[in-house]
Amino acid sequence: MKKDIETDLISVIVPIFNVEAYLRPCIESILASTYTTLQIILVNDGSTDHSGEICDEYTRKDTRIEVIHQKNAGLSPARNSGMKAAKGKYISFIDGDDYIHPQMYEVLLEALQEGNYSFSMILGKQVYDNDKSYSIPSAYTKSILTQEIMIKSLFNHIHPQQGIKEVQAQVVWNKLYKRELLDNEFFQETGTEDTEFNCRIYQKSCQAVIIDIPMYYWVQRPTSITHQKVNPRYIDRADSYYLCLQNIPKENTVYRGCCLEKLFKMIINVRYHASNTPYRHLAHLTAKRLKKQTANEFLKNRHIPFHIKLSLLSFYYIPPLYSGFMKLCETKARKK
Template identity: 40%
Template sequence: MNELISVIVPVYNVEMYLSKCIESIINQSYTNLEIVLIDDGSTDTSGKICDEYAQKDFRIVTLHQSNKGISVARNNGLRVAKGRYCCFCDSDDFIDFNYIEVLYKIMKEKNADISCCRFKGIYADSTVIKSNTGTIIEYSSMEALNNLYFNSGPMQQVSNKINIVVWNKLYKRELFSGTLFTEGRDIEDVDITYRLLYKAKRVVYIDLPLYNYRLSKSGFTRSNFSVRKMDVLEVWKKQMDFWKEKNKRIYEYTAMVYYTKLINLAYWGNRYKCDEEINKRLRYIEKELEEKYSLIIKNPNIGNKKYKYWLFKTSPKLFYCIWGLYLKLTKNDSVANI
């Protein structure tokens, strides 16, 4: 059955890469596509490029919006999408010619709600491929979630099969009914993937790198430390609360991630506390670490990290000094390590 599949592409200031992305979609071996390009207020020629492709290919729908972020763009794409299935592609990435065909085929064969594949890391001067066996693995919802959080489940020796990103997957679009991207927040993938996996009855993975992820991002980019980096706290606290009554092991894991983000952001917030909003968030983080200390040190996942929290409780100023020195000595003094 040749069912309609919607490909949703949020676009922002990627004129250098956009044509390659769109060409990779329109030249798919699976042709019954609806291609939704959402220009998120680009200030370069990206919006014009979208319109030009829409004139050439009747399958392309272009939306233009003021700059509201990738979550709003994806949600608007979902709202206009007509396909029974949908997938996402970042506008500076590209997909192999059989990407959609393969994901659709294994989804139908295994009666899955989500299908996914491995991806290639594309650097300026090289391509990184971790595995390429073609192995197909089926998961129940909880098996997929265990793999996401713990790299466990069927064939657990093959790690990193189910990952947090939304763009290397094909979905039944009905999964997004009542489950949209949280708008106005960074790390939107972390905030939605676990919820979609929880709703899915079956997930299938194929060990083929069919998605090409460009690691030198230029549109929706990573940035230096800012108050929005602190969005990660709300995202992981939301996960922690989600799992509290559903699964003890995942709850304890997500709680430990939340505590780790707290103390890491305390350090970075202290470095940038001259910013009024960051300083306000820092005071909240320090209070949260103080109030949650007994829970933190009792978490079964804490290991030798307990000394880090003990030092902070003893003296935040001493912690900031010693931890900053440690990060410099270990060459981990980067916002990317939050």
């Protein structure tokens, strides 16, 4: 690590809600960081288990740790509370049930300061409870991401060889942001808050750098938000893309086209997955409302190929057609 950046403070924001079984490994992984100039902000979002007590325990062990206790408000308000308390030149987010590689911040910060980048990012790796491997390749590459690549990757509108995988573009926890990039920007309460947040941030970014090694460990557990079955939050994912669309300037028809295409895919997919659940009617009304609000622009946008428009409208108006398409995809997936 270069001597001139060792004093640059990184504010690490950790939203926490009922993750007592995972919280200690998460905090310990941050404390084990080879980059030590950290402000660690633990936001206990009204946990009803022992998570809050664990947070308080760690404040007595390390002076870099601060705890915010608040009434349960959700992931976005918890992160926002952390952002308001952040004092660092750089900001990072870690979920309370995940953990990181000891060198993650060292690698992210060094890469970020090598050029005129708005943020740096590594890869997230899905792991399971007993997987505590910290091994990383001895050799790795860095790539430059333009704003266009970032936006298109966010909406899964670019080949992975040209950009990055959609999930890596969407999440906030694999990135180190410059503080000034996040000024006056906060998370919205929506189904995919990371995507909506990054849509705004990417449009303020000139370019970013990605290091192609997995250094963030995304713990897979059945009770996590991403593994919950269909519920109102799941259906709200479609509205997240409408929020993205509202934040893209009217004159930027390329980015709006990418977002519109993803929005139509999402409303069709959400309606399909909710079809045999108690939330079927809510999903139907959401799809109908979003289609009405965006159909005219969707049809007129010249950056969406005609065959894409035709297939998505066919799937929307003929749900059994989409059901058949999904069954075919599932059959192909099982054969691989």
